[in-house]
Amino acid sequence: MSLFWRIFLLNAAVLVVAVLLLLGPVTVSTPVLFGEALVLIAGLVAMLVANAALLRIGLAPLQRLNRAMATADLLRPGHRTEVTGTGSIAELTTTFNAMLGRLEAERTTSAGRALSAQEAERRRIAQELHDEVGQTLTAVLLQLKHTADQVPQPARDDLHQAQEATRAGLDEIRRIARRLRPGVLEELGLHSALRALAAEFTTSRLGVTTHITPGLPRLDRATELVVYRVAQEALTNTARHSGGEAVEVHLRPLPSGGVSLIVRDDGRGLRSAPEGAGMRGMRERALLIDADLLLGAGPNGGTQVRLNVAGPRPEGRTESPG
Template structure:
């Protein structure tokens, strides 16, 4: 592309830009390094590069004011520069972007423009080998500061920046792809190790169950059979009933501790989801489980975690059996600095009139007190059981 002849001072700026970029290996620091030189060519209060990322998405890199644009990717259809990046125009020049329908249309990601009063704006394409790779966007809080000469200068800056930033962007994408592959391999290896550990744990439990049944239950039943078939006077009915109850009690304890629970094997969220599915059985109830804490429940003391799980079980059972709900939702939210909030919500008929007569609720309150948690029952548009677990030492 041919541009107006540059002055020696302007040429010196572009030489400095090239020198700065040659020393940088990432986009953010490269843009920061040339910000002063860009400002010599075009004064700005905000400047950013908007680079094509995965299909339909743009990544932004900013200098000057830092906004949400550089904190998250933006869809092309929601970007204020969509007309430029989709080829509807060769450049965009805004007298006052805060009043420009091309920039602030419904659904546009234009909050930074309004929040930081980006009024004068100029946008030009960045190209490599004739193909657009993104845009250079320069803004100022003064209305009507930029004109067509600004567009020409911005295009010259973009032409100098494009090959450098394209190379850096390709390198960053390759690095991210490598990281994703490594993380996938690590997860696969973790799953393999977990499966092996699970197999070993189940085998150990099988052996322990066999020993307990042999040493306790089988021995008790054998002794009882000897007493019944012996020549001496057999035990009375009351004695028999007592001993059989003891055997049943021992057998129940063996069963209760036999195999690691879902909570131990697969974690809190999986156990909650499995219990939800059992509780609703064939009922037409939709269920949702959301954990916004990245597994914080599984980092709790085992006793606290178990109590929390039992509260959730009781609340889920009540919702499934008595609420007439169409939807049950379980949410786990963080409570800074190190606590969490567990909520079991349903859209059913609400709380019963006399809560004190429900033993299940009494059990939940007791369990909550034992782990120093607060239990709240809310009945607005259904019912909500909320457990607030404060900072853990």
């Protein structure tokens, strides 16, 4: 039972008992006249209505605070409860807003550290895949070729099949290493990295096109990495879940001097599916650079992921997630 109804029912019980006493042993006339009973009942109803209205007004800030607590989401920061009036409820609202601000700041800091550790681990794994597993498979390929040149024809065919399987495994290892560590991004920049990413996700059933507006402002390395990872996660979700056949990746300037990344597909859309780890990861990355991430339906259906990045900041002002 809510606080409002508890207080209201307690007050109502007191008033009802008072009226019963007036109608019973404590009364102005015996027997009770109809007019007196009518006046008392009308007075009781009026007092209950007035009591309910006053309690509703008085407890409205507490109800707003309760809704804010229930809907607070650290991945969507900036929402605060309006502080109205004075007294204990106003102090409680102010304290809650301050606590929410501290939690958002701590969440952003911890997410930045976690993503930095994640990027470092990705680089380490990609390096080991390239140096250890890749070199081992390359050596196996050379050995298979050398052996195939010296054995009779029936065994040579089997060795050629083993070569093809090993070569396919080596290509897959290199593809995984590129996803873990976007070397194109580090060497050639964001534009080339997005085009390479689109080519990587293009298959016989899914076409990915990129549209990059010339003259975009320069972004720091941390921002470029966030934009790349958001595009990568959006394309991964599209390839796995959308059921679409075409994806568009746009990188456009914003009037404010920033850039906007848009990944739009023609699939079945988000519908009522809850946000998974991939979407939460995109929101956490967006928070690191104070960007706005919008997930919803595209203009022609499907799903649209939009990342709006503010104007460029000097190098060193943002903690890099990599």
